[in-house]
Amino acid sequence: MLEIKHLNKTYEAGRPALKDINVSIGKGQFVVILGPSGAGKTTLLRSINQLITSDSGEIDFEDQNLRLLNKQQLRQKRQKIGMIFQNYNLVERLTVIENVLHGRLGQKNLWQGMFGVFSQTEKQEALRLLQEVDLQGFELKNCSDLSGGQKQRVGIARALMQHPQIILCDEPVASLDPASSVMVLDLLKKLTVEKGITCIVNLHQVDLALDYADQIIGIKAGAIQINEPKSQVDKAM
Ligand code: ADP
Ligand code: ADP
Numbered sequence: 339m340l341e342i343k344h345l346n347k348t349y350e351a352g353r354p355a356l357k358d359i360n361v362s363i364g365k366g367q368f369v370v371i372l373g374p375s376g377a378g379k380t381t382l383l384r385s386i387n388q389l390i391t392s393d394s395g396e397i398d399f400e401d402q403n404l405r406l407l408n409k410q411q412l413r414q415k416r417q418k419i420g421m422i423f424q425n426y427n428l429v430e431r432l433t434v435i436e437n438v439l440h441g442r443l444g445q446k447n448l449w450q451g452m453f454g455v456f457s458q459t460e461k462q463e464a465l466r467l468l469q470e471v472d473l474q475g476f477e478l479k480n481c482s483d484l485s486g487g488q489k490q491r492v493g494i495a496r497a498l499m500q501h502p503q504i505i506l507c508d509e510p511v512a513s514l515d516p517a518s519s520v521m522v523l524d525l526l527k528k529l530t531v532e533k534g535i536t537c538i539v540n541l542h543q544v545d546l547a548l549d550y551a552d553q554i555i556g557i558k559a560g561a562i563q564i565n566e567p568k569s570q571v572d573k574a575m
Contacts, residue, residue: 364536417444473488507540
């Protein structure tokens with residue numbers, strides 16, 4: 339469902355951050371991008387939804403090269419690509435349910451304003467998603483009152499509000515304690531199995547990658563070192 343071909347990126351006055359990356363990713367897969375700090379994981383992940391502009395190559399999604407789309411076309415495609423972040427990127431002064439509803443903002447026209455625009459159906463859906471991430475009863479709390487693990491689950495609910503086909507997860511557990519990390523990764527895994535959502539997850543922990551991944555893409559200094567189904571990586575290690 340996602341094909342990356344000959345992708346290259348060099349930041350200004352730097353060494354190449356991505357060197358001829360070729361990757362094929364299937365629907366409903368839990369894909370881990372594994373590598374040490376500075377390897378290029380964030381650059382690769384953010385190049386997929388064009389948060390980072392790459393220099394050359396293709397990112398083919400639904401038979402279109404995302405690198406060649408105009409702003410309007412890209413906005414439509416991005417609706418199908420959710421994202422969660424190491425530092426959650428929630429609006430701290432807003433409530434939990436308002437943050438979840440934010441996931442739908444990209445589909446609204448700005449002139450509709452912010453919160454009046456959400457229908458009863460959308461609010462019901464947001465509540466249902468909060469149940470799904472085990473945060474029922476938290477809807478009216480301020481995000482600033484939540485633990486890291488709870489914030490990340492709000493982030494997942496917000497991404498789900500987009501009805502994504504892919505969720506890009508940029509070091510989603512790097513700020514979490516081990517128990518919360520497992521909870522977040524279990525939840526992402528469940529989305530791949532039960533909803534067929536593709537999760538592409540940046541990690542630097544080999545043990546977590548082996549526990550959760552269907553496919554492991556190992557990168558180092560901007561180049562792919564490993565690109566295998568997990569079963570093959572198991573044998574190699
Ligand atoms: P990460 O968690 O991916 O290791 P960093 O702390 O390295 O993040 O980077 C934080 C921010 O700084 C990111 O937005 C990244 O793009 C930017 N950044 C990282 N390395 C450099 C660099 N050498 N020059 C300028 N900006 C950088
Ligand atoms: P990772 O996510 O694996 O830690 P990054 O993709 O953040 O790696 O970084 C890959 C390389 O690109 C690193 O050498 C980093 O310093 C550099 N880099 C990242 N962001 C920037 C930036 N905004 N400007 C310049 N160099 C950057």
